[in-house]
Amino acid sequence: xxxxxxxxxxxxxxxxxxxxxxxxxxxxxxxxxxxxxxxxxxxxxxxxxxxxxxxxxxxxxxxxxxxxxxxxxxxxxxxxxxxxxxxxxxxxxxxxxxxxxxxxxxxxxxxxxxxxxxxxxxxxxxxxxxxxxxxxxxxxxxxxxxxxxxxxxxxxxxxxxxxxxxxxxxxxxxxxxxxxxxxxxxxxxxxxxxxxxxxxxxxxxxxxxxxxxxxxxxxxxxxxxxxxxxxxxxxxxxxxxxxxxxxxxxxxxxxxxxxxxxxxxxxxxxxxxxxxxxxxxxxxxxxxxxxxxxxxxxxxxxxxxxxxxxxxxxxxxxx
Amino acid sequence: xxxxxxxxxxxxxxxxxxxxxxxxxxxxxxxxxxxxxxxxxxxxxxxxxxxxxxxxxxxxxxxxxxxxxxxxxxxxxxxxxxxxxxxxxxxxxxxxxxxxxxxxxxxxxxxxxxxxxxxxxxxxxxxxxxxxxxxxxxxxxxxxxxxxxxxxxxxxxxxxxxxxxxxxxxxxxxxxxxxxxxxxxxxxxxxxxxxxxxxxxxxxxxxxxxxxxxxxxxxxxxxxxxxxxxxxxxxxxxxxxxxxxxxxxxxxxxxxxxxxxxxxxxxxxxxxxxxxxxxxxxxxxxxxxxxxxxxxxxxxxxxxxxxxxxxxxxxxxxxxxxxxxxxxxxxxxxxxxxxxxxxxxxxxxxxxxxxxxxxxxxxxxxxxxxxxxxxxxxxxxxxxxxxxxxxxxxxxxxxxxxxxxxxxxxxxxxxxxxxxxxxxxx
Numbered sequence: 001x002x003x004x005x006x007x008x009x010x011x012x013x014x015x016x017x018x019x020x021x022x023x024x025x026x027x028x029x030x031x032x033x034x035x036x037x038x039x040x041x042x043x044x045x046x047x048x049x050x051x052x053x054x055x056x057x058x059x060x061x062x063x064x065x066x067x068x069x070x071x072x073x074x075x076x077x078x079x080x081x082x083x084x085x086x087x088x089x090x091x092x093x094x095x096x097x098x099x100x101x102x103x104x105x106x107x108x109x110x111x112x113x114x115x116x117x118x119x120x121x122x123x124x125x126x127x128x129x130x131x132x133x134x135x136x137x138x139x140x141x142x143x144x145x146x147x148x149x150x151x152x153x154x155x156x157x158x159x160x161x162x163x164x165x166x167x168x169x170x171x172x173x174x175x176x177x178x179x180x181x182x183x184x185x186x187x188x189x190x191x192x193x194x195x196x197x198x199x200x201x202x203x204x205x206x207x208x209x210x211x212x213x214x215x216x217x218x219x220x221x222x223x224x225x226x227x228x229x230x231x232x233x234x235x236x237x238x239x240x241x242x243x244x245x246x247x248x249x250x251x252x253x254x255x256x257x258x259x260x261x262x263x264x265x266x267x268x269x270x271x272x273x274x275x276x277x278x279x280x281x282x283x284x285x286x287x288x289x290x291x292x293x294x295x296x297x298x299x300x301x302x303x304x305x306x307x308x309x310x311x312x313x314x315x316x317x318x319x
Numbered sequence: 320x321x322x323x324x325x326x327x328x329x330x331x332x333x334x335x336x337x338x339x340x341x342x343x344x345x346x347x348x349x350x351x352x353x354x355x356x357x358x359x360x361x362x363x364x365x366x367x368x369x370x371x372x373x374x375x376x377x378x379x380x381x382x383x384x385x386x387x388x389x390x391x392x393x394x395x396x397x398x399x400x401x402x403x404x405x406x407x408x409x410x411x412x413x414x415x416x417x418x419x420x421x422x423x424x425x426x427x428x429x430x431x432x433x434x435x436x437x438x439x440x441x442x443x444x445x446x447x448x449x450x451x452x453x454x455x456x457x458x459x460x461x462x463x464x465x466x467x468x469x470x471x472x473x474x475x476x477x478x479x480x481x482x483x484x485x486x487x488x489x490x491x492x493x494x495x496x497x498x499x500x501x502x503x504x505x506x507x508x509x510x511x512x513x514x515x516x517x518x519x520x521x522x523x524x525x526x527x528x529x530x531x532x533x534x535x536x537x538x539x540x541x542x543x544x545x546x547x548x549x550x551x552x553x554x555x556x557x558x559x560x561x562x563x564x565x566x567x568x569x570x571x572x573x574x575x576x577x578x579x580x581x582x583x584x585x586x587x588x589x590x591x592x593x594x595x596x597x598x599x600x601x602x603x604x605x606x607x608x609x610x611x612x613x614x615x616x617x618x619x620x621x622x623x624x625x626x627x628x629x630x631x632x633x634x635x636x637x638x639x640x641x642x643x644x645x646x647x648x649x650x651x652x653x654x655x656x657x658x659x660x661x662x663x664x665x666x667x668x669x670x671x672x673x674x675x676x677x678x679x680x681x682x683x684x685x686x687x688x689x690x691x692x693x694x695x696x697x698x699x700x701x702x703x704x705x706x707x708x709x710x711x712x713x714x715x716x717x718x719x720x721x722x723x724x725x726x727x728x729x730x731x732x733x734x735x736x737x738x739x740x741x742x743x744x745x
Binding site: 067145148153155156171173261262263265267268284285286287 | 395398399401402420567568569570571572573574575577578581710713714717718719721722724725726727735743
């Protein structure tokens, strides 16, 4: 037997699902499609001016492609082979890393210290905070030209001061290490304050209760800095370190304008030629687009690898 | 409502398409049916007034000038668009320093002997025309201006060193490179703290350009390591550097400018346009101290100057060539000289009274026009320039000489230079 369930009267008659009125259909389409439409401009633009050049560069790097050549010859991976045997490239890579280390490492340490100072109760706090950002506001080119003058080997102010202090003058153009210090100082001058402000913002987001609890437990300022502030800054530090890695490995303007005669060689013996500068020289002085493209791709991979490595290290080191 | 919007959109699209169509179909035709000629120049060619004059005489022509401030971006644009196959002006200016690159792509320029009007063969100085004639005899550019070399020197410092200092007396010092470097030895012994010349590369380039064969031989073979003349120049210049004759200042750098102000070197290889540079950099406080003489070691030389070319991309090549030929005629080039001081490359213009009477107050009212006209005639022949010639000079030899000035061993630097040249020529 089957029990027949009585039909429950729900108070209204069964009727076929109504066709939604026209204007609702539009609304449904709207809610489905328009989010994509709203984000589309970014992806269309990114495809046109981000992704396409990236892929096209990879394509060009497989050719012996001189600017103005009628039909470039396909040479497979030959550009890469030449590149890995090219002393000038390895030299440029060394310079890039050397300048990167000389700039990023002290820069982040100093930025955290400045942020810690700015986090204290200072008079005219906003003034100080804006003050550290000033170098970032100044034009990069103007800054580089001024630093180039300061570090002039013969008539530069830095050498005058060094001589007055009893040290011998340094030939900032001829010495490899000297030129790297000069360029790193430009980078540090510009970016330390900017990074300090980012770190400061993160510091202020650290809840006071944690500090107060530690204080009650008898932790001194140093202990609190290392056991509370630094670990809680981790996400911000990762961001700062990854962006400065990307920027540092792509450094171009500073070494380009540091060359007194305006060339792209990065010094008479490429003492401070960075990878991007070598790329620029290959493309626009050597007019060898294929080779320059292969440099660009190798650099791209290196940047990704180093940024990933830094990400990993920062995550482990600052617990 | 919606339909109205659609029709508006369609109208806009159609009219946009129509305008583009007008634009592209008549790229060389203005709306009133004139032929539009574009001419791309850099720095100052001094042609602005001449364009008006030409348009007045040719009512069917409209001239549009694309002017770039500096030579480098202009040429970068030139080479990029040669590669792209479109986008160049009907007439493109080309500077002497980029000539080797242009000549290696000579197939993309019109032979002006073929499409241009008849021009008497001796309009230009012979070496000027030679430099832009291809190996198979095609002329791909008309000469505009030149930069004949003379010697600039500091009168006061010469007196201090006990050297002759009047323009006639110094000529013996500047007779050959040997006498030049010998005088340098004398000078630095007497005047401490002041060098003989500004930069080794500046002297070396002038020496090197005087040889018939330079970095390349006429079959485009790189001869850097086998050409004894280059090695001899190298040895002479680096020896002078070792003795302290060089102020070790990279040309056109800030420190070079300071060197002019402080009077840190006594001589300067001086193309005609350099007088203005010296005046600006040395400044009014050094007025009357600099002089120039119509002598240059081992004869003459040239640094700078330009050409007008007509790329094959041009749709109005014939009319463009006519305009270029007219602009580079002596009568017009003298007007450009008066407007902007570009030193003419035309034989007749070098005898024009306007040029011969020109004086330079900063250099003690010297008759600069006549002086450089004399120097221009001393240039013997144009050195054959191979495909990577300009690059070898700029990115290989100049830095190598700079490294010697920074203390590198001259033999090692020579090796680096030869290897660098071979790499650049690849």
